[in-house]
Amino acid sequence: MQVQSEAIRDIDYDEKRSKLFVTFHDGDLYVYVGVPGEVHRSFLDADSKGSFFAYEIRDQYPYNKVAG
Secondary structure, three states, X not given: OEOOOOOEXXXXXXXXXXXXXXXXXXXXXXEEEOOOHHHHHHHHHOOOXXXXXXXXXXXXXXXXXXXX
């Protein structure tokens, strides 16, 4: 889902596998594993996606760079 953010372009979520996909404006795509659905929903609802990502997701969940 495309979002309004200076840093983040797209946020997608695989509910069955609890995987969060974050695509940045530079084209880098990361997958974060073990992210609860409520964190994904809060991320989408956050006024600042970049701040929410920095404090609630980055360094909180295991991740892999998928593309970029």
